[in-house]
Amino acid sequence: KNEVEQSPQNLTAQEGEFITINCSYSVGISALHWLQQHPGGGIVSLFMLSSGKKKHGRLIATINIQEKHSSLHITASHPRDSAVYICAVRFGSGGGADGLTFGKGTHLIIQP
Amino acid sequence: NAGVMQNPRHLVRRRGQEARLRCSPMKGHSHVYWYRQLPEEGLKFMVYLQKENIIDESGMPKERFSAEFPKEGPSILRIQQVVRGDSAAYFCASSPKQGGGYTFGSGTRLTVV
Numbered sequence: 001k002n003e004v005e006q007s008p009q010n011l012t013a014q015e016g017e018f019i020t021i022n023c024s025y026s027v028g029i030s031a032l033h034w035l036q037q038h039p040g041g042g043i044v045s046l047f048m049l050s051s052g053k054k055k056h057g058r059l060i061a062t063i064n065i066q067e068k069h070s071s072l073h074i075t076a077s078h079p080r081d082s083a084v085y086i087c088a089v090r091f092g093s094g095g096g097a098d099g100l101t102f103g104k105g106t107h108l109i110i111q112p
Numbered sequence: 113n114a115g116v117m118q119n120p121r122h123l124v125r126r127r128g129q130e131a132r133l134r135c136s137p138m139k140g141h142s143h144v145y146w147y148r149q150l151p152e153e154g155l156k157f158m159v160y161l162q163k164e165n166i167i168d169e170s171g172m173p174k175e176r177f178s179a180e181f182p183k184e185g186p187s188i189l190r191i192q193q194v195v196r197g198d199s200a201a202y203f204c205a206s207s208p209k210q211g212g213g214y215t216f217g218s219g220t221r222l223t224v225v
Contacts, residue, residue, distance in 0.1 A: 030211060042218035043155075043203060086155065090211060099145060099157030099168060100214075 006087050006103035014111055019074040021106045023087030026068070033100065034061050034072045035086040043086075046072070077110045084108070116141075116206050117186075118217035125194045125224050133220045136186040137206030144187045145214070146179060149201040158202075161187060194224045 003026045013019055023032070034046040047054050047061040049070065054061050058077075063070040074081055084107050088100040117136040125131050137144050146158040157171040161181040172179065176194075181187040191198055201221045205214040 033214065035216070043205075043216035045214055045216060048213050088155070099160050099171060100147075100155075101157065102147075102155040104154045 004087055004089055004101050004103040006106050008106060009104065010107045010109075012109045012111065013077060015078060017077050017110075019077050019081070019108065019110075021072045021085050021087075021108070023070045023072070023103055024068060025089050025091075027091060028068075029089045029091055031090045032063055032070050033088040033090075034070075035088060037084045037086060037105070038082075039084075046085075074108075079110045079112050082109050116204055116215050116217035118202075118204050118220050120220060121218060123220055123222045125222065127195055127224055128193050131191040131194050131198070131222055131224075133189040133191075133202050133204075133222070134186040135189070135204030135206075135217055137204075138208075138215050141206035141208050141215070143207045143210060143212070144181050145205045145207075146187075146189050147203045147205065149203065149219075151200065155203065158189070191222075194222075196224050198222060199224045 005024045007022045032049045036044045036046050046059060049061055049063045051065060058075045060073040072085060084105040086105045087103040090100055116138055119134050123131055135144060142163050144161045147155045148158055149155045159172050159179045160168040161179060163181055164183050176192045178190045199222055201219045203219045204217045207214050
């Protein structure tokens with residue numbers, strides 16, 4: 001069964017702390033996405049990864065294909081980073097339909 | 113660069129009515145995906161379309177739901193005879209190619225009363 005597991009489900013931290021959110025998946029994928037959703041808001045695509053590491057501002061995403069695991073890191077966290085962070089994967093080698101399968105999300109609250 | 117446009121942002125329908133949700137993909141994107149987010153649940157894939165073709169509708173409920181992406185105009189997700197369980201946020205995403213980077217719309221929040 002193709003599954004995506006995220007941890008932790010909820011995370012509260014103080015402003016300035018280093019944040020790590022984890023994502024594991026069950027079978028091989030062609031791409032992994034990290035998404036951000038604010039309460040009542042739309043979805044913003046942060047990263048798309050198929051290997052290695054990407055960095056954008058204070059956000060860093062890594063993926064280990066052999067271990068079927070990805071992490072999203074936030075450095076120098078700020079209250080405006082408070083949101084739900086969602087891991088989503090595209091299973092398979094890419095042929096045919098490519099709808100994403102989503103984790104349940106990590107609810108992050110950064111307190112000032 | 114208007115991004116992916118979804119309308120309406122909020123839609124209220126009485127049980128038994130029809131709901132039509134629209135999605136205009138980013139300019140140059142010919143691949144459209146619809147996702148549903150039920151209250152307190154994660155996002156679920158519904159349907160993947162290219163212009164005038166449904167590529168994968170494996171996530172669509174078997175009855176009352178349909179989707180189209182005509183040659184001209186937005187993609188439409190249509191729900192007939194809505195029930196309370198259809199209340200959810202419906203998101204559209206587009207990409208320039210299969211498996212390419214996705215851009216999401218702001219969603220349509222459907223409430224069935």
